[in-house]
Amino acid sequence: MRKEKVVVGIDVGTTKVVTLVGNVIDGTIEIIGMGKSESHGLEKGVVVDIGRTMSSIRKSVEEAENMADVKIDAVYVGIAGKHISSINNSGTVSINRPDRIITDEDVRRVVETAQAIQIPPESEMIHVIPRQYIVDGQDGITDPVGMTGTRLEVDVHIVTGSITAVHNLVRCVETLGIGIKQIVLEPIASSLAVLSSAEKELGVILMDIGGGTTDISVFRGGDIWFSKVIPIAGEHITNDITVGLQTPIEEAELVKKMHGTALVDSVGEEEKIEVASIGGDEKKLVSKKRLAKIIEPRIEELLDLGMQEVEDAGYRDLVPAGLVLTGGCSLLNGLTDFASQRYDIPVRRGKIPQGIHGLRDIVESPIYATSIGLLRYAVETKDFKKPEFYEKKRESIVSKLFSWFNRFFRG
Numbered sequence: 001m002r003k004e005k006v007v008v009g010i011d012v013g014t015t016k017v018v019t020l021v022g023n024v025i026d027g028t029i030e031i032i033g034m035g036k037s038e039s040h041g042l043e044k045g046v047v048v049d050i051g052r053t054m055s056s057i058r059k060s061v062e063e064a065e066n067m068a069d070v071k072i073d074a075v076y077v078g079i080a081g082k083h084i085s086s087i088n089n090s091g092t093v094s095i096n097r098p099d100r101i102i103t104d105e106d107v108r109r110v111v112e113t114a115q116a117i118q119i120p121p122e123s124e125m126i127h128v129i130p131r132q133y134i135v136d137g138q139d140g141i142t143d144p145v146g147m148t149g150t151r152l153e154v155d156v157h158i159v160t161g162s163i164t165a166v167h168n169l170v171r172c173v174e175t176l177g178i179g180i181k182q183i184v185l186e187p188i189a190s191s192l193a194v195l196s197s198a199e200k201e202l203g204v205i206l207m208d209i210g211g212g213t214t215d216i217s218v219f220r221g222g223d224i225w226f227s228k229v230i231p232i233a234g235e236h237i238t239n240d241i242t243v244g245l246q247t248p249i250e251e252a253e254l255v256k257k258m259h260g261t262a263l264v265d266s267v268g269e270e271e272k273i274e275v276a277s278i279g280g281d282e283k284k285l286v287s288k289k290r291l292a293k294i295i296e297p298r299i300e301e302l303l304d305l306g307m308q309e310v311e312d313a314g315y316r317d318l319v320p321a322g323l324v325l326t327g328g329c330s331l332l333n334g335l336t337d338f339a340s341q342r343y344d345i346p347v348r349r350g351k352i353p354q355g356i357h358g359l360r361d362i363v364e365s366p367i368y369a370t371s372i373g374l375l376r377y378a379v380e381t382k383d384f385k386k387p388e389f390y391e392k393k394r395e396s397i398v399s400k401l402f403s404w405f406n407r408f409f410r411g
């Protein structure tokens, strides 16, 4: 029998909000709806204005609903921002029953023990992802249910975020009458869209360079080991161009995309471009090299910071598959060459892998990596952090209404 369901992902980025509707048929995702709106109300990946963020989300959701001809009622939403931290931990339980056969309940118990750690105040767990199970010393197990053993261990990757940042995002979506199935860390989502399983197995760094944030993650042995969000990305490059060339921000954005490059040495002195002046109609001639000289140091700073994070976490020498770049900024000319020369590792731009169909010309762009990844997450998730919080909250509203109804009508 064909198994079919609809899943929806919303990527609330700093520059745009994308809603994707996917029809999942036997594990293959067919994109049947897309909505995209300009994002207002976010700074560096974090909601700073609930009203404006809500209206950006509403616009993108309505567009996707119209295209897919469905009513969206529950979604997977991406989250980023420098409030995100991650930590690895492990847990152990013993199996004392006579048959010693490991059950779902044992798995739930062991993951729960692995969650018993101190997390920073004012923060909450977003993900608890089991990386591997160990049964009586045998490691590398992905699903221990049904196995026999006396001692069950688990290694988990825990992602935490600021309670305020998470709740503000949740409010923006729920106030629109849309339920949240899960908040998903954006680097985790993007990784599902652009990394191959071979790369993840071998060891790879993923950088999603967006408008307001650069999301860094490291994968090894098929799973995530490290994640970090740094608050520098494409908008900073645009701002530098605005100041450096004395040009309006819209022009700086245009010039960056059309003529920008991360490699100063790749452009000759004689190449000139026309750039608008601030507050005037006249255009001025600027050398492309000058533009590159503004962009290159910012890219260098951004990538250096990202690589330093990987180094500090101890993974710099454990990523033979190199660096994969995604997010809008990964479209910058010369970026992959710049990075491979500077860090002496293989670098490629992320491509959407097999198993995603529909609207191909649109969704092939790295700008959509996070939203496509959210759909994959919805299909493949093995995360243990269920959205108890959101469910409880909804329940309580329903039960309040119910008791009010009882009091009113039944005295």
Ligand SMILES: Nc1ncnc2c1ncn2[C@@H]1O[C@H](COP(=O)(O)OP(=O)(O)OP(=O)(O)O)[C@@H](O)[C@H]1O
Binding pocket: 012, 013, 014, 015, 016, 039, 044, 045, 080, 209, 210, 211, 212, 213, 214, 233, 234, 235, 238, 253, 256, 257, 258, 260, 327, 328, 329, 330, 331, 332, 333, 366, 367
């Ligand atoms: N061809 C291009 N060359 C250079 N930069 C580009 C290009 N196309 C898009 N960008 C830049 O990519 C950035 C937007 O990327 P993206 O859509 O991934 O961000 P976002 O998801 O909205 O933001 P974030 O993930 O940081 O919250 C913008 O700064 C934009 O200028």
Ligand SMILES: [Mg+2]
Binding pocket: 011, 013, 014, 186, 210, 211, 327, 370
């Ligand atoms: Mg993004």
